[in-house]
Amino acid sequence: MTSTHAATTTQVTEPDAWKPVQLESRDVTYATWIAFFAWVFAVYDFILFGTLLPVMGGHFDWNETQQAEIATWVAIGGAVVAFAIGPVVDRIGRRGGIMLTIGGTALCSALTAVCAGLGKAPLVLVRSVAGLGYAEEGVNATYLTEVYAASTDPRLVKRRGFIYSLVQSGWPVGALIAAGLTALLLPHIGWQGCFVFAAVPAFVIAVLARKLKESPQFQVHQRIVHLRKAGQDADARALAREYDVDYDEHAKAGVAAAFRGAALRPTLVLSLAILLNWSAIQVFSVLGTSVIVSVHKLSFENSLWILVLSNLVGFIGYLFHGWLGDRIGRRNTVAAGWMCGGLAFFAMLQAPSELATVVALYSLGLFFLTGPYSAMLFFMGESFPTSIRATGGAIVHAMGPIGAIVAGLGITSVLAGGGQWHAAALWFGALPCFLSGLVMFAARHVEPTSVK
Known part of the structure; x- marks a missing residue:
């Protein structure tokens, strides 16, 4: 990615002097696996909270109405976070978006174990930010749509929807992991320990996501933005034409x-x-x-x-x-x-x-x-x-x-x-x-x- 960064900080006068860094087959494969596991562990955290809410309610003497109220406010907060993440990812990139969403999920998993004891309001706030886990699904779709469309592998071109379905199947996989590990771990480490444990694999995936390469489409998008801000409107328009981008839009x-x-x-x-x-x-x-x-x-x-x-x-x-x-x-x-x-x-x-x-x-x-x-x-x-x-x-x-x-x-x-x-x-x-x-x-x- 160093060459891409260097390219965006140098002045050019010919649009064809710059080209996006293309992804090789192994880059696409790595991106697919990271997206799959990111979704698995985002779902793990999502399901874990719903599964353990009655246990937490018993611990803090929250009745069913109070638990339902917490779940409703968390859903509202999660929707706000899921909405807000889109413009952020269009600014920082798909790679950064995956790191942000799965890293945020890991942090919120760990903080849930701490904030629940501080009251319902801090818990709702933390679990609302944990809506990053739900938002991760959309970031995955954005990134893989571009990565697969940029691939020249004929096997992938014909089956990219099916391959993405394997990534999307991380939902039942994450749900089964959440149910199985909760049943196994809850008697030994309690509900707080379950949330801390859930943070570990999500954090590992966030670190591994650093090796992802940005999609060529977003590189072009970044380059056009850079040229326009530098006052090189003619070059920006030429680059947009070259890559079939509607410049005005x-x-x-x-x-x-x-x-x-x-x-x-x-x-x-x-x-x-x-x-x-x-x-x-x-x-x-x-x-x-x-x-x-x-x-x-x-x-x-x-x-x-x-x-x-x-x-x-x-x-x-x-x-x-x-x-x-x-x-x-x-x-x-x-x-x-x-x-x-x-x-x-x-x-x-x-x-x-x-x-x-x-x-x-x-x-x-x-x-x-x-x-x-x-x-x-x-x-x-x-x-x-x-x-x-x-x-x-x-x-x-x-x-x-x-x-x-x-x-x-x-x-x-x-x-x-x-x-x-x-x-x-x-x-x-x-x-x-x-x-x-x-x-x-x-x-x-x-x-x-x-x-x-």
Whole structure:
């Protein structure tokens, strides 16, 4: 990276005197592994907090209402952090963004063990900043979209969506690690020790991320910014033309740029789709056991087994939708998947309360609910230009926690008004899932091979 830094600090008069440092195959492979493990341990911390919140509540005498209040404020704070990280990553770079998000996750894991004892407000503040872990998913998508598009490896060009689906599968891997290690370690080191332990691998990945190379697209973006600030507008425009960058749009980069011109459509459409879909995720993924137990009167133990089996099917869904997105386009893949998910969950809610039927329909629902995210996150990166790729992606990505909050408020109002889980899951789960897929058809189709 030294040569890149040196190039950005020297004056040139010919645009072709400067070239971005290209990534070799081993650089792309290293980036893929770092992105995978960064996401695994970001999810580990994310799941760990939800898993241990009842234990922390028992330790500090927080009742269920207080715990729910903490979780809600943390979700709001996390959404703010996820939104704010986009412009930062468009300024400091993708490599720096990965280091910041996973490093911040590591720090917040360790601080959670300390700040919880200082009161609910410090805990909410720390866990809100831990929203960097959730934001890491969007940074991954931005970085790998550019890295894979810049690769000349024909094997990667044809399968980049499928390979990204393997990175995205870090969610179930991180969730399983969180559940397994918590069960193993909690009796011996307590909940504080579990958070400290979680910080270690995240910190190691943050250090290893220092060896990542910046994407060629962001190098070009940085170079254009440098030339423009140095008053070399002609050279900046020539460089933009050489690398097919819209110079006028590039000069207007920032949060506002995501809401004008060609970026407006993906910003609005994808934001609405994610908000609706996360309502379904809150109902059927986060609160899945409550739905199964309440609607079908199955035992809690059976509901846990259903959850494990269906999440394994959901993992296969990641790989399938990543593979399909490379062939029919990611917009079409996500739209069709989420609509099928909505129909599967509707059928599950209406079906007779037989274990085999519930397992089959719930698993099918999760296959089509979570699986399309392997295509969706990649599609987000493909939908915005380099100058605002992280910003646009962060705006869309931040709609997820907001959708979860909307679902939580909706479910609470239905149950408090005397309604049943069946109605709550239908209106705030199955229906939003179907509508999120329908909304996706309003997004601009991006031919997978057209992103360079």
